Amino acid sequence: MSKKPLNKDSATKTENGVPLSGRALIELIKAVHARGLPFRFRAGGHSMAPFIRDGDVIILSPFAACEPRPGDVTAFIHPETESLCVHRVLAVRGGRYLIQGDNLPGKPDGMVPLNAILGRVTVVERAGRRVRMGLGPERRMIAFISRCGGLTLIRRLARPLHGCLRRSPAPCVKN
Numbered sequence: 001m002s003k004k005p006l007n008k009d010s011a012t013k014t015e016n017g018v019p020l021s022g023r024a025l026i027e028l029i030k031a032v033h034a035r036g037l038p039f040r041f042r043a044g045g046h047s048m049a050p051f052i053r054d055g056d057v058i059i060l061s062p063f064a065a066c067e068p069r070p071g072d073v074t075a076f077i078h079p080e081t082e083s084l085c086v087h088r089v090l091a092v093r094g095g096r097y098l099i100q101g102d103n104l105p106g107k108p109d110g111m112v113p114l115n116a117i118l119g120r121v122t123v124v125e126r127a128g129r130r131v132r133m134g135l136g137p138e139r140r141m142i143a144f145i146s147r148c149g150g151l152t153l154i155r156r157l158a159r160p161l162h163g164c165l166r167r168s169p170a171p172c173v174k175n
Contacts, residue, residue: 022083029075029084029118033062038122047101048073048086051142052124056131058086059123067114068097071139073121079110086121090143102146 020028025041032039038061043052052058052073060075068074068089075086076099087109091098096111124131 026077026084026118029060033060033119036062038062039119043086043124047103048088049103051102051131052086052121053126055126057125058121059125060086060119061122062119063117068092068117068120069140071141071143073139074099075118075121076109076112077116077118079112079116084118085109088139088143088146090146100146102142105146 029039038059040057040059043056043058044054046054070089070091072089073086074089074097075084076097077083078085085099085101087099087101087104089097090100090108093111096113097117098108099110099112100108
């Protein structure tokens with residue numbers, strides 16, 4: 001996966017550590033999905049932070065009977081760079097999908113046709129544990145807030161609070 005688009009010659013690693021170029025990774029995902037199987041690989045980049053972070057392992061599943069919906073996190077071939085990206089669907093218009101990284105306010109990837117979308121992120125793992133935030137029912141609200149530019153404001157307001165919480169852990173009280 002790439003939050004920051006991988007160019008055709010850059011490399012990322014599958015979950016078992018095999019480095020692949022962007023084009024080879026795209027072809028491998030297509031081949032695995034053609035068999036109806038999910039594809040697991042390590043995310044690279046920061047454009048989907050905080051929901052997907054650099055180094056997280058993601059599982060990309062093929063679309064079965066339904067098409068992408070607002071809020072879904074999808075892997076797709078970027079319309080301009082032809083590189084692999086993993087970003088969130090913000091809206092659907094005329095059979096095309098407005099897609100943008102959660103950490104890229106005001107910088108949508110453009111209107112992406114369905115045939116450029118490879119699959120949906122169904123699982124995110126961080127340090128061996130599943131991350132639940134961002135892929136459940138809240139995904140539609142995240143898409144709406146992202147489309148309106150609200151994620152930047154939330155991040156800006158939450159940063160000082162997050163810093164305070166990390167610096168001053170609650171003391172242990174022993175009885």
